[in-house]
Amino acid sequence: MLVGDSTNHSAQIFGAVAAGWLGWYTWKFFISPLLYRDEPKELPYLIPCKIRISLLDLSLYANNTLRKRFGNDPWAVTIMGESLYVIPSAEDVLAVYRAPKTLDFDPFIKEMLSKYGITAETASKMFDTLPGQTKNWMETMIENFKTQMHPGEKLDHVQTRLLGFIDHSLVWGRLHGRMVLEDGGNERVVSLYNWSEVVIVDAQTRAFFDDALYKECPDLLAQFQIYEDEAWKLPMDLPDFATKALRSSKINIESGLRRYLKLSRDERPNDSWLIDILCKDMDKLGLEEDQKVYVLFSFYRVMNANAYKLVFWIISYLLFHPQLMEELKVEIEPAFRDGNHSTPDLSFLFDSCPLLASICEEVLRLTNWPIGTRTVQTDTIIGGKKLRQGRKLLMPYRAMHFDPAVFGADATAFNPKRFIMKKTLVTHKSYRPFGGAAHYCPGRYIARREVQMFTAVMLMRFEITLLEGEGPGNRSHFPKMDDTLPSGGIQVPSKGEDLIVRVRPSKAV
Numbered sequence: 001m002l003v004g005d006s007t008n009h010s011a012q013i014f015g016a017v018a019a020g021w022l023g024w025y026t027w028k029f030f031i032s033p034l035l036y037r038d039e040p041k042e043l044p045y046l047i048p049c050k051i052r053i054s055l056l057d058l059s060l061y062a063n064n065t066l067r068k069r070f071g072n073d074p075w076a077v078t079i080m081g082e083s084l085y086v087i088p089s090a091e092d093v094l095a096v097y098r099a100p101k102t103l104d105f106d107p108f109i110k111e112m113l114s115k116y117g118i119t120a121e122t123a124s125k126m127f128d129t130l131p132g133q134t135k136n137w138m139e140t141m142i143e144n145f146k147t148q149m150h151p152g153e154k155l156d157h158v159q160t161r162l163l164g165f166i167d168h169s170l171v172w173g174r175l176h177g178r179m180v181l182e183d184g185g186n187e188r189v190v191s192l193y194n195w196s197e198v199v200i201v202d203a204q205t206r207a208f209f210d211d212a213l214y215k216e217c218p219d220l221l222a223q224f225q226i227y228e229d230e231a232w233k234l235p236m237d238l239p240d241f242a243t244k245a246l247r248s249s250k251i252n253i254e255s256g257l258r259r260y261l262k263l264s265r266d267e268r269p270n271d272s273w274l275i276d277i278l279c280k281d282m283d284k285l286g287l288e289e290d291q292k293v294y295v296l297f298s299f300y301r302v303m304n305a306n307a308y309k310l311v312f313w314i315i316s317y318l319l320f321h322p323q324l325m326e327e328l329k330v331e332i333e334p335a336f337r338d339g340n341h342s343t344p345d346l347s348f349l350f351d352s353c354p355l356l357a358s359i360c361e362e363v364l365r366l367t368n369w370p371i372g373t374r375t376v377q378t379d380t381i382i383g384g385k386k387l388r389q390g391r392k393l394l395m396p397y398r399a400m401h402f403d404p405a406v407f408g409a410d411a412t413a414f415n416p417k418r419f420i421m422k423k424t425l426v427t428h429k430s431y432r433p434f435g436g437a438a439h440y441c442p443g444r445y446i447a448r449r450e451v452q453m454f455t456a457v458m459l460m461r462f463e464i465t466l467l468e469g470e471g472p473g474n475r476s477h478f479p480k481m482d483d484t485l486p487s488g489g490i491q492v493p494s495k496g497e498d499l500i501v502r503v504r505p506s507k508a509v
């Protein structure tokens, strides 16, 4: 072929592609919105099938450009070739909650469970309602979570155990193990992140399971931390070589859980009511051994994934606001009637310490990244827009948590007294740190109490200071949050952003 011919040919191809693209773009973003005015407008993108917008941008709907473009109306976005609806307004979120059948959460739970190894066959056993029954197995299980964790006798039982274990662990004599980086006798250098994780996950494990779990899985806490550190890879379907640590920690924990499930009930007498009924109900459902292990692990993870990260952030904020820390100590001190190393009076701590509650809530608001997901089962109108069957919708709660109309002009800043100044905020429809509706986190009561207990006890029993100077782990700046992907709960610090602290026992007074 002559050079001129080949140039002509390339120009023809380019022209055809450009014309095709222009036609697609004009149809998609100009003609189609005019024809389908009742449907959510789509955020324009240049290349079909490309990830037009990251989940990060999506969650930061507070981002002014998007707010200006769509206001409070539902809008659509294409991610990896899949068109999703985004529901930005708190009122429309309530409308979504009111339509649990047409806007269904189950497909999302099934997808999550499949990441743990739960097969389609098991999922259908869990989610199918049998003839003559009004609820499926999963709905009954969610009822059981609520029975155990909503206020009442059963919550009191696990909560007393949980808070008791925190009280027991947070003492100088037990500050040993992998969180201690240097031991200088009466002063230790400690990883705050590991310390938070060890104390909280251990207390939760002991509150819900019998101690026999540690005999069957002695490395449970260390393996769980590896799993959690690697868990961001879960939604990505990465190749095996990239998920070695994730898989090996999962296998290790599962082997322990498998041995635990083989014990007779008499060999694990301190199982909570919830674990006992979960195990019995899995037997009744006729699940295979591996499938039971995966269900149990998925529960272990959901109960343990957030609270320890939250206490890490709370203590970090306090360390960077020393005056606030002193003010808080003055507030909580009366709870420690028999001295600062004594067990606190819990009713004083939970009912008479508004600053403690407000700080915990404010840090929860700033570091939490929950997203609600639903699948549209039949065409539905939300916010005056028609949502089409088969598509997914997202409710980016974090964006609501930064709405200046609700949280004030300083919504992006840390304001420790925000929840004291405006008491209605904690129950405001724009504040959804634990999600909402039928799947509203049942652990929210116990979670709030354990983080308050941890914070108060840690402040009273230890003198904690930031490590000065240069070098790895030494911090002169506040730890950076890993905001590359929303976790669905409390975000982790970025790699290398742990806070390394110097710890001494506080003088007994």
Ligand code: HEM
Pocket (backbone or CB within 6 Å): 142, 145, 302, 303, 304, 306, 307, 310, 368, 370, 371, 372, 373, 433, 434, 435, 436, 437, 438, 439, 440, 441, 442, 443, 444, 446, 447, 488, 489, 490
């Ligand atoms: C700071 C700590 C915690 C945070 C921020 C948190 C947050 C959340 C969020 C955002 C959801 C999803 C709700 C939705 O989709 O609408 C959830 C679900 C859940 N959480 Fe929590 N959670 C925490 C602690 C706990 C604890 C301590 C437990 C148990 C001991 C727990 C048990 C559960 C369970 C079982 C679900 C699933 C509920 C369902 O699907 O019906 N959570 N949590």
